[in-house]
Structures are given as C-alpha cells and as structure tokens.
Amino acid sequence: MRLHRLDITAFGPFGGSQSVDFDALSAAGLFLLHGPTGAGKTSVLDAVCYALYGAVPGARQGGQGMSLRSDHAAPATRTSVTLDLTVAGRRLEITRQPPWERAKKRGTGTTLDKAQTWLREYDAAAGGWKDLSRSHQEIGEEITQLLGMSREQFCQVVLLPQGDFARFLRADAEARGKLLGRLFDTRRFAEVEKRLAERRRATETQVRDGDAALLADAHRMQQAAGEAMDLPGLAPGDPGLADAVLSAAAVARSTAREQLDIARRRLAAAESARTAADRALHETRERDRLQRRFAEARERAARLEERAGAHQETQRRMERARKAETVAPALDLREAAELEHRRAADAETRARALLPAPLADAGATALTDAARRAAEELGGLESARRAERRLAELLDERAGLDRQERADEEILQEAEAWLAGWEETRTALQNAVDGARQAATRSEQLAERREPARRRLDAARRRDRLAAETEEARGRALASAERAAGARKRWLDLKEQRLDGIAAELAAALTDGEPCAVCGSREHPAPARKDAGHVDRAAEERALKDYQLAEEQHAEDERRHAGLREALAAATAEAGDTPAEQLARELRELEHAHAEAREAASGLHAAQERLRQAEHEHQLRVSAQREAAVRAAARVGHRDRLERERATLEEELAQARGEAPSVAARAAQLEHSVARLTDAAEAARAAEETARRLKAADARLADAAFRAGFDTPQAAADALLDAAAHRELQRRLDAWQQEEAAVRTVLAEHETLTAAAQPPADVLAAERAAAEADRRVREAASARDAADRRCMELDRLSARVAASVRRLAPLREEHDRVARMAGLTAGTAADNERKMRLESYVLAARLEQVAAAASARLQRMSSGRYTLVHSDDRTGRGRSGLGLHVVDAWTGRERDTSTLSGGETFFASLALALGLADVVTDEAGGVRLDTLFIDEGFGSLDDQTLDEVLDVLDSLRERDRSVGIVSHVADLRRRIHAQLEVVKGRSGSVLRQRGTG
Structure with a gap:
C-alpha cells in the first residue's frame, strides 16, 4: 500500500482545505511531520484512517460524524477527506464526508445531511477515473479485503x-x-475454546439428564414392583449406573410374573365357587316366588267370594242401562226440540216489545210488508245524504280558509317587524366580521415579530453568559501563559546546568584501559566529578515534560478563549447592546398583544357564520311575505264560490230531512225501523216452526219407551247411565272376570302346587352365600389385574430403560471426547503441561x-x-x-x-x-506496506542512539518504503530534510511541505 495524496477540508483543526503530496514526501524515503503541540499532527494520520475505514483511531474515534468537523470551518463548508493511494496494484481514490448539520436553504433552523462516500479507480487505458461505488458498506468491504487488515490492525501496523x-x-x-x-484476529480460536466448553457443558448436562431420567424410571419401576426392588446406590453420571438399573429391572420382572401366575389360579377357583352359589340362589328365589304366588292366589279367591252379591247387583244394573240406551235418541231429540222452542218464543217476545203499539200483535206477514215500505223510503234519501256530506265539506273548507288567512296575517306582521330592523342588524354583523379579519391580520404580523424577538432575547442571554465566561477564560489563559513561561525558563535553566556538567556524566562512563568516547585516550588522569548541584538527564526530561504540559494547557486555554470570543461576538451581533431585561419585557408585551389579537381573530368564523345565517333569514322573510300576499288574493274568489254552493245545498236538505234534525238522522230512524220489523217477522215464523217440532218429538219418545219395556219415558230416562258411570260398571265387571280367571289358573299350575308342598325357601341365606362368592371373585380379579398391570408397567419401563441406555451410550462417549478436547484447549487438562x-x-x-x-x-x-x-x-x-x-x-x-x-x-x-x-x-x-508512520517518542534518545534509530528507519528504503516520523523534537528538523509542517493559528491549522524539491 502506497499513499499518493491526501486532501482535507474542515477536518479537525484544519478550518479550510489542505493537501498533502505523499509522493513528494516519500521520494526522500524518510520525512518528518512536525509542529507545535495541538497543531494537528495526529489529525493528518486520523484523516488517512478515516478515509480508509470511515473512523479515526482508538480513543480519538469519539462520537463520529459531527465531532470530526473543524470548529474553525465556515458554516457553508462541508467536512471532506479524499485519499489517493495504490493498494494491491490498483490506483484508488476514496472520498468521505461525515454527517453535516447545516442551515436550511429556506426558512430558519438547521437540517442534517447524511454521510456520503465515493470510491473511484484510475483507468490507465482510458486515462481517467471511473466510479466504482457510493455505498458505505460496499466500499468498507472492498477496502478491508484489499488491505487484508481491520482498522485496529492498520492503526498498529501503519x-x-x-x-x-x-x-x-x-x-x-x-x-x-x-x-x-x-x-492477529484470534477470536476464532477463542471461539473454538468457548464452543468446546459450551459443548462440554451441554453434553455433561445431557448425560446427567439421561442418568437422572434413568434413575427416575428406576424409581417408577420400584413403585410398580411394590417396593420389592432394590435400587442401585449411584448418582447421575456415576459409572455402572446403567448396568445396575438393567439388572434390578430383570429381577423385578421375574418376580412380577410369578405373582401374576398365582393370582390367575386364585381367580379361576373363585369363579367356580361363584357359579355354584349363583345357581343355588336362583333355585331358592324361584321356589320362594312360587310359594308366595300360591298364597296370594288363595287370598284373592277368598276376597272374590266375599264380593259375589255386589257383583250380581252390578250385572242387573248394567242390563237395564243397555235397554234404556234404545230410548236415548228419542229423549235427546225431545230435549233439543223443547230447548229450541223456548229460545224462539223468548226471541219473539223481545222483538215485539220493540215495535210500535199498532204492530205489537200483527202477524209475520203484516210485519214483513211494513218493513218493505220503510226500506223503500230509506232508498229515496241517498241523494240527500250525499248533499249533506258535501255541505259539511264546504263548511270545513271555509274554516280552513279562515285559518290560512289568520296564519298569513301573522306571517306578514312578523316579516314586516323583522325586516324593519334588517339594515341595522346587517351592518352590526358585517362590522364584527371586519373586526375579526383585522385581528387575524394583526395576529399574523405579531407572530412574525415574535420569533425574531425571542431569538434576539436568547442571543442577549447567551451574550451575557459568554461575556462572563470569556473574561474567566481570559484570566485562565493569562495564568497558563505565565505558568508555561516559568516552566520553559526552568527547563532551559536545567538544560544549561546539565550542559555545564555533561563532562561529569561522560566521566562516569569511563573505565580504566578503555578508550574515551571523546578523545580516544585509554588513560583518564583527572575525570570530572559531579558537584552538589549537578542536573542529570532525568531532571531535564521532567522539566521538559512539565514545560510541554504547561504549553499544551496554555494552547488549550487560548483556544477556548478564542472560541468564547467568537461566540460572544456572534451573540452580540445578533442581540445588539439592548439589555436582556428590556428585550424580555418587549417579548412579553409582544406575546400579550399577540394573544389578544389571536383571541379576537378566533371569532372570525363564528361572525361570518352569523352573517350568513342572517342573510339567509332575510331571504326567507321576504319570500314568506310575498307568498302570503299571493295566497290572500287567491282566497277571495275561492270564498265566493263556496258561499253560492252552500246556499243551494241547504235549500235541498230542508226538503229532504222533514222534521228530523238532519238527513242522516232521518235515514237512521228509517234504518232502525226496517231492522226491528224484519227481526220481529223472522222471530214469529221461528216460534211457530219450533212448536210443531216439539209436538212431533213427544209422540216419538212415548213410542220408544213402550217398546223398550218401560212404563213411562221418565223411567227410561232414570235407567240411563252417563259415559263415566257406564265405563265404571263395565270396568268392575271386567275386573271381576279377569281376577276370577287368574285365580283359577294359578291354583291349577303344577309347579306352584309342588312348591307349596315344600318347606319355606331361605332367600337371605342364599343371597349372603352368593355375595360372599362374588366378593372373593372381585378380590381375585383385582389381584390378577394388579399383577398384570405390574408386569406390563415393568415391561414398558424396562424397554424404556433399555432404550435410554442405548441412546446414552454414544452420548456418553461424545461427552468424554469433548471434555478431553475442552480441557486441552482451555489449558486445564493434565496433558497440557504448560497450561496454555x-x-x-x-x-x-x-x-x-x-x-x-x-x-x-x-x-x-x-x-x-x-x-x-x-x-x-x-x-x-x-x-x-x-x-x-x-x-x-x-x-x-x-x-x-x-x-x-x-x-x-x-x-x-x-x-x-x-x-x-x-x-x-x-x-x-x-499486502505490501510502502508507507509507514511513527508517532512521537524520539525526544528520549541521545544523539548516538537517535542516529542508529534513523539508520534503521532509513534502511527501510531498501525495500522502497517511506517512513514518516511524527515528532516535535527540534533536532530532527536538522537531520531530516523532507518535512511536512503543521502551523496552527487562530483561524485553524495549515500544512506546509519543505525539502521535497
């Protein structure tokens, strides 16, 4: 891997854009990265790591994203890192931009842009760059695969x-x-240890669980065998447990089968005895039944003899009833005719009582003629009845017109009264709507002023707080500057004292006969001696370290002071010089005015709705007024027509109703008269007819009674029986015959006579003997079933135990093998002598x-x-x-x-x-590593050792490697010509390359 170029923008302490030409630096083989403490030397290396892996090394990683952004960067400048490198023979360019919280392009506030990553590859054939990916995950996997190292390995190796x-x-x-x-990523070996340990615990648990289940089955077998089984005194995991359980199970099965055979023989004997007892009980019960049957038959025969006289009387009464039944139809007919005649005579009397005196004694024919004449007169009144109904309708219609006229007059009065105040009402409602609209506009204006006022108040409060913090930071910066100056003076003083006494240190290393490192002489006649105030190298290094720490603290205090001043200037620019209390008071007044305007504007919708409803009501009132006037004009002609028709109808009805108050009353009188005359005529004819039928029924009844053998019809009526009495007499006769036949049958049976001749049967003794035999059978069967279940349960559990033993055998072997491997890899086994x-x-x-x-x-x-x-x-x-x-x-x-x-x-x-x-x-x-960086530590070397170390580092160029030394040791700037200097300032750090041609 060789680095070519690094571009940094708004990253770490670098507020602007900086570039590093690694090709120029690497040409010398050995280059120096130096600068004051806190300038950003390590940030250059952080940028390289961030470009490759999207994260900075070790503890500096922080929260990522926004923490990488430079505090000196302009708000519109986005943090970006671009690295050009060659790895695995491929020229690649990686660009990474962390998440960025920037100001919104529209409106106020900020928005968060997501992190972005680009990967490009140089195409030598095309002479340009081509895009490979924009995916964070894909780029990370590609770089990790090409480098073959994780971020932690890279930070330790490069x-x-x-x-x-x-x-x-x-x-x-x-x-x-x-x-x-x-x-070296040996997690896989640790994972092997972990997996083997887990597997050992898992197999141990399985073996113990299997043994526990085996012992549980053994306990179940002991319970099934009735405590006749001895369990092995072993615990889960103990050797020999399976064989001991299998042996105990075999003994229990053999004992259970012997007990089953004995129980079966006992059951067979008990069943034979129960069969004999059941047969004897059946014979005893049968003889007892026959003996009781014979005794009951003798008692029933005696009772029949006692009731013989009553039975003969019942037979005679039944015979007279059968004869009277032939006269019953004539009796029923005569009774029905008499009832019908009485009803008809009563109806005729009631109907004639309603007739007028001239017709009270008239015959049926005269009554019929009078009813016909009244019906003819009633038919002539139909036309007059229609005229009377029409007259009633005319009166109702006229009353309706009167009601409509009164309603329209009320509508007109109400509409005129409402419309009289319409203009005033509309003006008031319109004014309410306009006022609410103005309040809404003012509320919007005040809302726009409220947010700037709030921001200005926050800025003023921030300004006041930052002013105090800035003054405090200024004091700390001045104090740390004084401490740093004092520490530097002390370090320089000690260094000067050590240089003055360096001869004593060299003399301390002289040995007689050995050449001097300065002059080469083997004689040392007067070596220098250390005085009481001699300063050694350790004291000088401690003073230097104190000075460096003080300088770093001073730089940190200055950086904090500068940041607070910038923040104070920004807050002052936004808030001005107005006191925060005055701004808070103005904001409260603005909030109050906005709340009042908003409250007034909240009634806009209600005011508009009231105006719309009032306008709608106005339209309804005008329309109702116009419609009422039209209806009043139409009623005048309609009323005249009704008056003319009413006069004509009243004249016609006066002639038709006569002396009656109305035609309907006259018609009702005629209808009532026709109905009474008709009813009276029909009642007279019905009475005459029923009288003739009653006379015929009397003659037929007298003839039927004589033929049946009764002296009078009343004697036949007395001999009749109703259905219930007839059924009761017949039931008594049938019961006597059945009882007499049954008694004769029982007394004639051979088996019953034979049983009656034997001694009385003892059923209770036979039942006791049968119950005892049945109890013995149940006990024997229960014992046999228990023995059978015991054998089945022992067989089932034995098979289960045998299967468990077969299943546990390979598992136990696997546990032994895994336990040996786990102990060996964990360093606890005896075979692992060094416990590694x-x-x-x-x-x-x-x-x-x-x-x-x-x-x-x-x-x-x-x-x-x-x-x-x-x-x-x-x-x-x-x-x-x-x-x-x-x-x-x-x-x-x-x-x-x-x-x-x-x-x-x-x-x-x-x-x-x-x-x-x-x-x-x-x-x-x-993977070839052509670029390495060494971070600090050279300040602790003397000149000779430093030369030797640099020679070793310079020898790395033999394999075309370049080494960058990160240090602020001044002597290195004289020894190494190719340099990358980090210069810090108030607006951020910048990079300068020197000695690269």
Whole structure:
C-alpha cells in the first residue's frame, strides 16, 4: 500500500482545505511531520484512517460524524477527506464526508445531511477515473479485503504509536494477549475454546439428564414392583449406573410374573365357587316366588267370594242401562226440540216489545210488508245524504280558509317587524366580521415579530453568559501563559546546568584501559566529578515534560478563549447592546398583544357564520311575505264560490230531512225501523216452526219407551247411565272376570302346587352365600389385574430403560471426547503441561515471530547489545505462553522487558512495532506496506542512539518504503530534510511541505 495524496477540508483543526503530496514526501524515503503541540499532527494520520475505514483511531474515534468537523470551518463548508493511494496494484481514490448539520436553504433552523462516500479507480487505458461505488458498506468491504487488515490492525501496523508498544513491553500476559488478539484476529480460536466448553457443558448436562431420567424410571419401576426392588446406590453420571438399573429391572420382572401366575389360579377357583352359589340362589328365589304366588292366589279367591252379591247387583244394573240406551235418541231429540222452542218464543217476545203499539200483535206477514215500505223510503234519501256530506265539506273548507288567512296575517306582521330592523342588524354583523379579519391580520404580523424577538432575547442571554465566561477564560489563559513561561525558563535553566556538567556524566562512563568516547585516550588522569548541584538527564526530561504540559494547557486555554470570543461576538451581533431585561419585557408585551389579537381573530368564523345565517333569514322573510300576499288574493274568489254552493245545498236538505234534525238522522230512524220489523217477522215464523217440532218429538219418545219395556219415558230416562258411570260398571265387571280367571289358573299350575308342598325357601341365606362368592371373585380379579398391570408397567419401563441406555451410550462417549478436547484447549487438562489455552498458544507463536522480526532491528539500534526473545515460562499462578524477555549481550543475562530504561524502551518498542508490522503484513496475505508512520517518542534518545534509530528507519528504503516520523523534537528538523509542517493559528491549522524539491 502506497499513499499518493491526501486532501482535507474542515477536518479537525484544519478550518479550510489542505493537501498533502505523499509522493513528494516519500521520494526522500524518510520525512518528518512536525509542529507545535495541538497543531494537528495526529489529525493528518486520523484523516488517512478515516478515509480508509470511515473512523479515526482508538480513543480519538469519539462520537463520529459531527465531532470530526473543524470548529474553525465556515458554516457553508462541508467536512471532506479524499485519499489517493495504490493498494494491491490498483490506483484508488476514496472520498468521505461525515454527517453535516447545516442551515436550511429556506426558512430558519438547521437540517442534517447524511454521510456520503465515493470510491473511484484510475483507468490507465482510458486515462481517467471511473466510479466504482457510493455505498458505505460496499466500499468498507472492498477496502478491508484489499488491505487484508481491520482498522485496529492498520492503526498498529501503519500508524505506529510508540506509547502503545511501550505499554506492551511492560504489560503482563493478559494485556499482551488482548492486544495480539486484536491484531492477529484470534477470536476464532477463542471461539473454538468457548464452543468446546459450551459443548462440554451441554453434553455433561445431557448425560446427567439421561442418568437422572434413568434413575427416575428406576424409581417408577420400584413403585410398580411394590417396593420389592432394590435400587442401585449411584448418582447421575456415576459409572455402572446403567448396568445396575438393567439388572434390578430383570429381577423385578421375574418376580412380577410369578405373582401374576398365582393370582390367575386364585381367580379361576373363585369363579367356580361363584357359579355354584349363583345357581343355588336362583333355585331358592324361584321356589320362594312360587310359594308366595300360591298364597296370594288363595287370598284373592277368598276376597272374590266375599264380593259375589255386589257383583250380581252390578250385572242387573248394567242390563237395564243397555235397554234404556234404545230410548236415548228419542229423549235427546225431545230435549233439543223443547230447548229450541223456548229460545224462539223468548226471541219473539223481545222483538215485539220493540215495535210500535199498532204492530205489537200483527202477524209475520203484516210485519214483513211494513218493513218493505220503510226500506223503500230509506232508498229515496241517498241523494240527500250525499248533499249533506258535501255541505259539511264546504263548511270545513271555509274554516280552513279562515285559518290560512289568520296564519298569513301573522306571517306578514312578523316579516314586516323583522325586516324593519334588517339594515341595522346587517351592518352590526358585517362590522364584527371586519373586526375579526383585522385581528387575524394583526395576529399574523405579531407572530412574525415574535420569533425574531425571542431569538434576539436568547442571543442577549447567551451574550451575557459568554461575556462572563470569556473574561474567566481570559484570566485562565493569562495564568497558563505565565505558568508555561516559568516552566520553559526552568527547563532551559536545567538544560544549561546539565550542559555545564555533561563532562561529569561522560566521566562516569569511563573505565580504566578503555578508550574515551571523546578523545580516544585509554588513560583518564583527572575525570570530572559531579558537584552538589549537578542536573542529570532525568531532571531535564521532567522539566521538559512539565514545560510541554504547561504549553499544551496554555494552547488549550487560548483556544477556548478564542472560541468564547467568537461566540460572544456572534451573540452580540445578533442581540445588539439592548439589555436582556428590556428585550424580555418587549417579548412579553409582544406575546400579550399577540394573544389578544389571536383571541379576537378566533371569532372570525363564528361572525361570518352569523352573517350568513342572517342573510339567509332575510331571504326567507321576504319570500314568506310575498307568498302570503299571493295566497290572500287567491282566497277571495275561492270564498265566493263556496258561499253560492252552500246556499243551494241547504235549500235541498230542508226538503229532504222533514222534521228530523238532519238527513242522516232521518235515514237512521228509517234504518232502525226496517231492522226491528224484519227481526220481529223472522222471530214469529221461528216460534211457530219450533212448536210443531216439539209436538212431533213427544209422540216419538212415548213410542220408544213402550217398546223398550218401560212404563213411562221418565223411567227410561232414570235407567240411563252417563259415559263415566257406564265405563265404571263395565270396568268392575271386567275386573271381576279377569281376577276370577287368574285365580283359577294359578291354583291349577303344577309347579306352584309342588312348591307349596315344600318347606319355606331361605332367600337371605342364599343371597349372603352368593355375595360372599362374588366378593372373593372381585378380590381375585383385582389381584390378577394388579399383577398384570405390574408386569406390563415393568415391561414398558424396562424397554424404556433399555432404550435410554442405548441412546446414552454414544452420548456418553461424545461427552468424554469433548471434555478431553475442552480441557486441552482451555489449558486445564493434565496433558497440557504448560497450561496454555488454545488462543494463547496461537498468540505465543505469533509473538515468537514478532520477537524474531524485531530482534534484527533492535540489535542494530542498540549496537548489538539487546535481543528480544519469546518465553513460554509461567508467571506466578498464571498461564504461560506470552512472556517477552530481552537478552543483554553486555551482561549475558536475560531479563523482562519491563526493566528497560526510557530510551531503551523507545527503540525496543520501535523495533517491536516494525517487526509486528512485518508479521501482520504476512498474516494479512502479504499486502505490501510502502508507507509507514511513527508517532512521537524520539525526544528520549541521545544523539548516538537517535542516529542508529534513523539508520534503521532509513534502511527501510531498501525495500522502497517511506517512513514518516511524527515528532516535535527540534533536532530532527536538522537531520531530516523532507518535512511536512503543521502551523496552527487562530483561524485553524495549515500544512506546509519543505525539502521535497
């Protein structure tokens, strides 16, 4: 992977657009990225990582999106990062823009634009760029696949943070394991450990569950066997549990079958005894029935003998009733004729009582003639009746005209009274509508003024708050400037004192017989001595660190002060100099006026509705007035016509009704007279007819009674029986005959006579014997069924246990195999002598490769003194595999890397970082890394060690690599000519390239 160009806009501390030509910087092989603390050196590397992966490294990642935007950028400038690079032989260009909250193009407020990403590839044949994708996901997958590294690996391999590797050298095995796990992605091995452990727990649970189910079935078998089964004293998971359960089940089945055979024999004997008892009970009950039957027949014969006289009387009474039945039709006929004659005579009397005195004694013919004459007169009144009905209609119609006239007069009066005040009413309603409209317009105007007033008030309050914060930040900036100046003065003083006493430090390293590093002499007659106020290198470094921290704090305070001043200026420009209290009072007055106008405008719809209803009412009143006038004119002619027709009809009706008050009354009189005459004539004829039929019925009844043998018709009537009495006598006669026949039959039966001659039967004793035999059969059957169920249940449970044993056998084998594998990968098995987990084993192999790759560079940096070696030794109670030691060639001793000094730790961590880059590159598929960055740490090196480190870094050019050093050490600017400088200012940082031709 080689970087060509980086374009940054509104990113981090860079408020504008900046470009980095990596091709020009890489031409020298080694280039320097420097600038003051907080200028943005690391932000350049963040931009490279963000372009590739859409995220910045490590802890600087933050919330993403809006946090990447520069505080110095103009509001209309969008944050953008474009990276031109070559990877896997392909020239690509990646552009990323994070989410952007910008001002709306229309109206007020802001809107959020989504993040955007472009990926283009250079087409050498076409001589231009072609678009590949605009999808975040597709571009991320493409870049990750081409690089073969995750973001964490890239940040460790390409962006070499020395502080991380220094901590790696001093870290314990646990921390090293976490870092190496992220770089080499050994999660799959940890996942294998986890899966094996889970599988071991799962199979163990299955085996225990299977054994528990096996023991549960054994307990069920013990319950089914009636506690005649001994259970094995083993727990789930114990060996031999299955065989013990199978053996106990076999013994229980054999015992149950023996008990079943005994129960079957007992049941057969009980059933034979019950059959004999049932036969004896049946014979006893039959003899008892026949004996009781004979006794009952003798008692019934005695009762028949006692009722013989009453039976003969019933027979005679039945005979007379049968004779009287021949006279019954004549009796019924005569009774019916007499009843009909009485009814007809009563009806004639009532009808004649209603007739006038001249016709009260007239015959039927005279009454009929009088009824005909009255009907003829009634027919002549039909025309007069129609005229009378028409006259009533005329009177009703005239009354209706009068009512309409009164109603129209009321309508006209009401309409005239309402219309008299119409103009005044319409004017008042129109004024209400106009007033509500004006209030609505004023409400809209006030609403438009309200939001700017509110914003101005917020700005004024923000202005007042920022003024206090700005003054406070100014004080802190001045104080931090004084502290930074004091720290710088102290550092320079200590540095000067150390330079003055540097001879003492050199003299401390002199050894008799060894050449001096300055003059080369092997004799040291008067080496310099350290005085009481000597300043060593550690004191100078602490002073420098204090100065750097103070300078960083001062820059942070200045940046905060500048930001607050800008915010204060913006708030003042928006709010002006008006006090916030006055703006709040004006806003409250504006809100009150707006509320009043809005309240007045809320009645606009109601006022318009009232005006519309009033106009509609006006139209209705005018129309009603006009229609009432038309109806009044039409009624005058109609009333005249009705008057003329009424006079004609009254003259005609006077002639037709005579002395009656009306024609209808006269017609009613005639109808009543015709009806009474007709009824009286019919009643007279009916009475004459019924009298003739009664006389004939008397003659027929006397003849029938004589022929039936009765002296008088009354004697025949007395001998008659009604249906209920007849049925009762017949029932008594039939019951006597049936009872007599039944008694004779029973007394003649041979079996009954034979049983009566035997001793009385003892049914209770026979029933007791049969019940006892049945009880014994039920007990034997219950015992047989219980034994049968016991055998079936034991067979079922035995088959279930056998199936469980067969099913658990491969599962138990699998658990043993998985448990061995899980213990081996987890480092807990006895076979794993070093107690190394699988992931630790893989990481140990990777660490061994990294140590070998780093040792070559470390030996050169340390002039052959130090070598990094990997150690598998265990530390304390922990597990082995991730130990890292350094071999000191001067002493020949091997010690832990945590014992290295500050400068030794730097070049050891640098060597480790370069070695790790080589190993991770090979692990990622051999992707060539042509551009590397080293971040800080050079300030802790002396001149000789710095030259050796730079020689090692310069040697990377042998493989056409370029290395960028990120540092603010002043000496490096003299040694490295190709430089990228970050210059910070109040409007943001800018980039300058030097020494690139």
